[in-house]
Amino acid sequence: MPAAADRLGPVLPESWFQRDAPVVGVELLNKILVSQNAAAEVVAGRIVEVEAYTEDDPASHTFVGRTQRNEVMFGPAGRLYVYLSYGIHHCANVVTGSTGVGQALLLRAVVPVCGIETIRSRRRGRSDSELANGPGKLCEAFAIGLSLYGADLTSRASPITIVDDGTEPPSSPLIGPRVGISKGVETPWRFRVSGRMS
DNA sequence: CGGGAGATCCTCT
DNA sequence: GAGGATCTCCCGC
Numbered sequence: 001m002p003a004a005a006d007r008l009g010p011v012l013p014e015s016w017f018q019r020d021a022p023v024v025g026v027e028l029l030n031k032i033l034v035s036q037n038a039a040a041e042v043v044a045g046r047i048v049e050v051e052a053y054t055e056d057d058p059a060s061h062t063f064v065g066r067t068q069r070n071e072v073m074f075g076p077a078g079r080l081y082v083y084l085s086y087g088i089h090h091c092a093n094v095v096t097g098s099t100g101v102g103q104a105l106l107l108r109a110v111v112p113v114c115g116i117e118t119i120r121s122r123r124r125g126r127s128d129s130e131l132a133n134g135p136g137k138l139c140e141a142f143a144i145g146l147s148l149y150g151a152d153l154t155s156r157a158s159p160i161t162i163v164d165d166g167t168e169p170p171s172s173p174l175i176g177p178r179v180g181i182s183k184g185v186e187t188p189w190r191f192r193v194s195g196r197m198s
Numbered sequence: 199c200g201g202g203a204g205a206t207c208c209t210c211t
Numbered sequence: 212g213a214g215g216a217t218c219t220c221c222c223g224c
Contacts, residue, residue, distance in 0.1 A: 083209090086205080089218065
């Protein structure tokens with residue numbers, strides 16, 4: 001955990017993530033995602049949009065049971081589930097709930113708060129509003145790849161963590177259907193702080 | 199600015 | 212062998 005992140009606030013403990021995804025999802029809004037790569041480049045962003053996926057949810061990767069890819073979703077909460085989407089982009093999720101239950105929250109958008117120059121260089125050519133306003137874009141901005149599969153977000157020693165800087169979750173989050181899925185569209189498990197759905 | 203299509207390849211059946 | 216928890220570019224308006 002980078003020293004620069006220490007001043008942002010305490011790391012969220014595993015117990016905090018050990019509740020059902022839709023519950024954690026709303027509270028995860030306004031928390032801070034922090035990452036540091038091998039070159040000691042630190043970037044941080046405020047989480048502004050997430051989606052919940054649970055085991056009995058036909059849209060979830062865990063709906064079919066345990067597989068090699070989704071294994072980490074059945075493990076302890078507070079871990080990072082990374083997968084390759086459409087053969088091109090990575091998507092990052094935070095594992096929630098009890099161990100043995102396959103659920104997670106897809107990180108859909110963050111607003112950069114630290115390391116903006118590093119993010120701009122990773123997302124070269126994009127306007128500031130397009131730096132991390134999507135699950136694939138977010139992973140590029142934070143250099144999240146499969147090497148971070150299973151990373152412990154609750155450990156201060158981890159290259160990627162989630163901290164609480166004291167900002168409250170929004171009192172009236174926007175709630176709506178999840179996007180990009182063909183099943184489970186009727187379940188309103190997309191959560192967002194105020195602003196436009198991107 | 200909004201809609202549509204292509205890219206691209208891994209995962210599971 | 213099919214189908215994606217997406218993004219970007221290129222059109223047309």
